[in-house]
Amino acid sequence: MNWISSVLADPAAIASILAAVAMFATITSVMLPVLKGDKLETRLKQVTSQREKLRRASREALERKSLKREDNGKIGKISSKLNLQKMLEDPNVQQKLTQAGLRGPRPLAIFYFCRFILPFAGALLTFVYIFLVNDLGLNPQMKIGAVIFGAAAGFYAPNLYISNLAAKRQQSIMRAFPDALDMLLICVESGMSIEIGFAKVGAEIGSASTELAEEFQLTTAELAYLQERRTAYENLAKRTGHEGVKSVCMALMQAERYGTPLGDALRVMAKENRDMRMADAEKKAAALPAKLTVPMILFFLPVLFLVVLGPAYIKYTEMKAGQ
Known part of the structure; x- marks a missing residue:
């Protein structure tokens, strides 16, 4: 000190x-x-x-997910040997399979194989049932027509299955798409690039819609892999096949081309898709009374008649027995 x-x-x-x-x-x-x-x-x-x-x-x-690889399975080899893709060529089948979530060469080979084999199977089953099991009282011309109808049903069955699968997948995507746009808007406004934003939203939205998460992850891959980002947005619109997604992809392409803020475009698109989802819900609610008419006629009215007329019938039978 x-x-x-x-x-x-x-x-x-x-x-x-x-x-x-x-x-x-x-x-x-x-x-x-x-x-x-x-x-x-x-x-x-x-x-x-x-x-x-x-x-x-x-x-x-x-x-x-590449479509350029060949299917080396048994069905793929059979389709390749019979050249079914050229014999049963359908220009829209690839887009339908993509919208249904079926990518790669194997679903395409299975589709053409089913389209080739199901007409024979349908005709054979119809022939066995009508000619050997129960003819249903049909004359020979009608029996032949039924066999032809079975073959036609087998031919168009793969298309009907793919269309239904694509419709269900589209509904799943559009249920979660407005929420995904809101999340993408938050990512973009926080400073993330559009690629990282798509990857982040794709990882988070999987619990609500697995299909939409898959589409976002594929878009992320294409944004990083393809030379033009415009192509990635166009592929996303083609894979979903919905007008709401197409409008969003168009807005993203315009923002990419003209340099307009992505946040403003995403905010407007998110609001439009929420309004579209609400309009669809209101449309379904408005159609509900018409859809309930037949069940009410079949199930409610008979019970109502029993409740109303039952006591009167019982009284009438008692009066008749007393006389």
Whole structure:
């Protein structure tokens, strides 16, 4: 304590201490940016690393979903040997399969194989039932017509199945699409790129709609893999086949081309899709009374008649028995 008091009493010692503190502060202020490093460069490196990681994952996803590979299974080999794709060519079948969520060469080979074999199976089953089991009282011409009808039903059955599957998948996508747009808007406005936004929303929306999560992940892969981002948006619109998704993809393409803010476009599209979902719900609610007419006639009216006329019938039988 005596030493400290003596130092504080000496003006030269105080001046030396202040000079040392000033020198330390000067050196620290000069060297601090060097020691701290460049945050922008570090952040850009992190973004680049994340982008390359996403690009590799996207390429692997596209390779797994690729349509250019050949189906080496038994059905694929049979379809290739019989050349069913050329014999039963349908220009819209690929788009229908994609909208139904069936990608790759195997579903295409199975579709053409079923389209080839089911007419014979339908005709054979109809022939066996009508000619051997129960003729239903039909004349020969009607029996032949029934066999032809069975063959036609077998031919169009794969198309009907694919159409129903695509419709169910589209409904699942559109139920969660407005919420997904809201989440994508939050991601974009928080500073994320559109690729990372699609990847984030695709990971989060899976609990509400697996189909929409799959479509968003594929779009993320295509945005990182394809040369033109416009093509990725067009593919998303084709895979879903819904007007709401097409309008959103068109807005994204215009924002990409003209440089308009993505947040404004996504906000407007999210509101429109919510209104569209509400309009669909109101439409279903308005059609409910008409759909309930037949069940009410079949199930409610007979019971109502029994309740109303039952006591009168019982009274009538008692009066008749008393006479």
